Amino acid sequence: MSHLLRSHAPISEASWTLLDQEARERLAPALAARKLVDFSGPQGWAFSATPTGRTTALESPAEGVSARQRRVLPLVEARSDFAVARQELADADRGAPDPDLEALDRAAHQMAVAENVAVFHGWPGSITGISEATPHDRLPLGQAPDDYPRAVAGAAERLLCSGITGPYGLALGRGQYRRVVETAEHGGYPLLDHLGKILEGPIVWAPGVEGGVVLSLRGGDFLFESGQDLSIGYDSHDRDVVRLYLEQSFSFRVVTPEAAVLLAPS
Amino acid sequence: MRDAQGEEFKHFSMDLEFLLRRTPAWREIAQGILFRSGDIVEHGEEAEAEALEGDGSGTGGAAGQGSLGIGSLRGSTR
Numbered sequence: 001m002s003h004l005l006r007s008h009a010p011i012s013e014a015s016w017t018l019l020d021q022e023a024r025e026r027l028a029p030a031l032a033a034r035k036l037v038d039f040s041g042p043q044g045w046a047f048s049a050t051p052t053g054r055t056t057a058l059e060s061p062a063e064g065v066s067a068r069q070r071r072v073l074p075l076v077e078a079r080s081d082f083a084v085a086r087q088e089l090a091d092a093d094r095g096a097p098d099p100d101l102e103a104l105d106r107a108a109h110q111m112a113v114a115e116n117v118a119v120f121h122g123w124p125g126s127i128t129g130i131s132e133a134t135p136h137d138r139l140p141l142g143q144a145p146d147d148y149p150r151a152v153a154g155a156a157e158r159l160l161c162s163g164i165t166g167p168y169g170l171a172l173g174r175g176q177y178r179r180v181v182e183t184a185e186h187g188g189y190p191l192l193d194h195l196g197k198i199l200e201g202p203i204v205w206a207p208g209v210e211g212g213v214v215l216s217l218r219g220g221d222f223l224f225e226s227g228q229d230l231s232i233g234y235d236s237h238d239r240d241v242v243r244l245y246l247e248q249s250f251s252f253r254v255v256t257p258e259a260a261v262l263l264a265p266s
Numbered sequence: 267m268r269d270a271q272g273e274e275f276k277h278f279s280m281d282l283e284f285l286l287r288r289t290p291a292w293r294e295i296a297q298g299i300l301f302r303s304g305d306i307v308e309h310g311e312e313a314e315a316e317a318l319e320g321d322g323s324g325t326g327g328a329a330g331q332g333s334l335g336i337g338s339l340r341g342s343t344r
Contacts, residue, residue, distance in 0.1 A: 004332040024334050031339055039338035042290060044297070202343040229290070231332040 004233035030112035032206030033119035041226030082107035113208035133254040138262040145183040155214035155261035162258040167201035212263035221259035
C-alpha cells in the first residue's frame, strides 16, 4: 500500500481525478526550476539519498586496512497541508463545474514557491542554492525595465568569459517578470522578445525568486533529483472536511557554480 | 549479428526506462521483479498486487500510486 493512503480517504475516483488535475494546473506554471535545470527520477518514496561520488577518510579499524566513507546528499521532504470541504467534493461528483478548491490552489502555489526558493536561493542546512553557489558578483537589474537588457547581456557575457556556453535561461521573480511582459522598448519592440534573443532560451515566471537568475541550459550543471514526485496524500477527515497534503522528496546540487549569474533586484 | 543483438537489447532497456519514468505504478511493479533472485512469475504477481490492488482501488487509477506525474518541465515556459 502506498504511504499516501489515498484509498482510505472518503473521496471518489472522479474527485481524485479532479483534485489531481487541479493540482497539476496550479503547479505547472509556477514550477520554474523544472523548466531550467536537469531533472532525474522519480526514484520513489523509499529513495533517501543522492550519491555524490565523494568519500571521507576514516580511521583504520585494523592494521593494514584503510577506510573511507561514502558521502551522499540526503533528500528533503516538502509537504503542504490543505483541507477540502466534503460538500464541495460531493457537489463535484454530481457534476458541479465550479467546486471550491482554493485551499488546494494555495497549497500548490506554496509548494512551487518552496521548490523555486530551494533551487535558486537554497534551503538552510539542506540544499545549496544556485545564487549561494555562484562565484560571480551579482549584477543589478536596474530600476527601470529598459535597463534589463544591459544586465542580461552582461550576465551572458560573464558566462561566456567563464567558458559556459548557451543557450541561457532566465528565471525572474514576480515583479520583474510582470515588468518585462508589460514593457515595449523604444520603437515598440517587446522587451520579452529582446531578452529572449540575448539569451537564446526561455524566460520563466519564478515566484519566490528575488530578482533574476541567468543560467546555462547546456545540461549537466544543475541537477534536481526527485524521490517521490509531487503527489497528493490523505491525512484524516471528519464530517465536514477531508484533510489532504501535497508532498514530494528531492535533492538538488550545483555541479558547475560558474554556470549562473544572479541579477539583484533594485 | 552479435553486435546487432546487443544494440537491440540496449534500445529495449532505454524504451523501458523511458516508460517507467512516466508511469510510477509500472516502475513500482518493475522494482518488484527486476534484479531479484527467485521465481519471476511469483515476483510479478506479488509486485502487481502490491502496486495496484494493495491500495484498494484495484485499478491503479486515480487512487493508485498518487503521483501527479509532473516530472521535468524543460521546454515549457508557462
